[in-house]
Amino acid sequence: MNLGIVGRPGAGKTTLFHALGGTPRPKVPQSPSDEGVVASIEVPDPRLEWLRELEKPKKFTPARVEFVDLPGLPPKDARGKAELLASMRDVDGLVVVVRAFETDTYPYESPKADPSGELRSLLEEFLLEDYAVLGRRVEKLRDAAKKPSKNRERDEKEREFLEKVILDVENHGLSVGDSVRKHHTSSVDPSWLRSYAFLSQKPIVLVVNVSDASAASAGVQAALAASPVSVAVNAAIEEEIAALEPGDRASFMKDFGISEPASARLIRASYAALGLSAFFTSGEDEVRAWTIRQGDDAVTAAGKIHSDLARGFIRAEVTPFEALKNAGSWREAKAKNATRLEGKEYKVADGDILNIRFAV
Ligand SMILES: Nc1nc2c(ncn2[C@@H]2O[C@H](COP(=O)(O)OP(=O)(O)OP(=O)(O)O)[C@@H](O)[C@H]2O)c(=O)[nH]1
Numbered sequence: 194m195n196l197g198i199v200g201r202p203g204a205g206k207t208t209l210f211h212a213l214g215g216t217p218r219p220k221v222p223q224s225p226s227d228e229g230v231v232a233s234i235e236v237p238d239p240r241l242e243w244l245r246e247l248e249k250p251k252k253f254t255p256a257r258v259e260f261v262d263l264p265g266l267p268p269k270d271a272r273g274k275a276e277l278l279a280s281m282r283d284v285d286g287l288v289v290v291v292r293a294f295e296t297d298t299y300p301y302e303s304p305k306a307d308p309s310g311e312l313r314s315l316l317e318e319f320l321l322e323d324y325a326v327l328g329r330r331v332e333k334l335r336d337a338a339k340k341p342s343k344n345r346e347r348d349e350k351e352r353e354f355l356e357k358v359i360l361d362v363e364n365h366g367l368s369v370g371d372s373v374r375k376h377h378t379s380s381v382d383p384s385w386l387r388s389y390a391f392l393s394q395k396p397i398v399l400v401v402n403v404s405d406a407s408a409a410s411a412g413v414q415a416a417l418a419a420s421p422v423s424v425a426v427n428a429a430i431e432e433e434i435a436a437l438e439p440g441d442r443a444s445f446m447k448d449f450g451i452s453e454p455a456s457a458r459l460i461r462a463s464y465a466a467l468g469l470s471a472f473f474t475s476g477e478d479e480v481r482a483w484t485i486r487q488g489d490d491a492v493t494a495a496g497k498i499h500s501d502l503a504r505g506f507i508r509a510e511v512t513p514f515e516a517l518k519n520a521g522s523w524r525e526a527k528a529k530n531a532t533r534l535e536g537k538e539y540k541v542a543d544g545d546i547l548n549i550r551f552a553v
């Protein structure tokens with residue numbers, strides 16, 4: 194699962210990518226598919242750190258999520274723009290970066306920062322792109338309907354579905370994504386949706402790239418409020434923090450009264466926006482976070498650890514992280530009956546510590 198970092202040229206996407214822990218891109222210009230543009234980033238989790246303190250394990254393995262640093266989306270038609278939009282359709286989620294810092298070192302469209310305006314124009318462009326994809330597909334299905342085909346029935350169903358979406362977009366001002374969600378029934382083949390990969394269907398995490406001067410401004414607050422998931426980040430400062438040695442990082446943050454970098458919050462928000470959550474396994478050999486989809490059941494979770502655990506699943510011993518933390522130790526947790534037994538269908542909650550009983 195990955196998120197593409199997108200936005201206008203110079204909004205600070207690459208700076209943010211480095212701040213998240215992505216390695217700097219080599220000086221030579223590269224194509225978006227090249228190394229240095231994709232990074233698998235650890236999901237910082239204070240709960241996992243707490244378990245590390247408790248167990249002092251030989252191995253420590255946080256969850257990871259992948260970020261892709263994409264080129265800036267020019268506001269006007271430009272060479273390569275269609276390819277860029279297509280590569281945005283390939284990712285599972287979007288981190289949309291808008292600029293809320295003033296500087297004269299970069300050739301911006303306008304020197305004045307306008308984070309809300311920038312967001313609005315980007316979202317509008319996503320809608321237009323989706324609408325174009327929709328139109329092209331319907332056109333193709335209408336052409337196909339004129340010729341004999343063994344897929345006729347299926348094509349017809351798909352065309353009817355897309356025409357409903359077009360009506361919603363044209364008459365009710367819905368985004369393609371919202372309309373697709375509205376009409377999503379069992380008759381809608383999930384493979385259609387995967388192949389359209391509508392931008393307005395993707396989860397969005399908004400990053401308002403602030404400076405010290407702009408951080409508390411009304412313009413920034415308004416931009417942050419415009420998206421259900423949003424984080425204010427000073428990408429330039431965060432990039433500096435990320436470049437420090439771990440020891441220096443801690444003292445730097447202490448000096449500035451920061452308990453954790455904003456990028457840590459951003460990574461967690463991105464992970465959750467993708468519909469992911471983590472359960473833990475915890476012992477003296479290893480403390481580890483495992484990624485599942487929100488709502489996955491205990492057998493599915495067990496299968497992440499090893500297929501044998503899913504195949505021979507008997508019961509899951511479940512200890513919610515907070516219960517262990519409140520107890521302070523495994524011994525106390527046991528005394529307080531903090532661990533319960535759950536069956537195959539149990540929906541694993543974020544932060545559950547699991548021990549799978551199995552037999553093969
Ligand atoms: N003052 C300030 N400058 C920043 C900040 N973030 C990025 N910059 C500067 O803005 C310029 C562009 O930053 P990049 O991170 O390369 O922007 P980008 O969005 O990757 O640009 P493209 O890839 O060309 O679209 C660089 O000179 C950065 O140093 C910030 O938070 N504050």
Ligand SMILES: [Mg+2]
Binds near residue numbers: 207208264
């Ligand atoms: Mg860049």
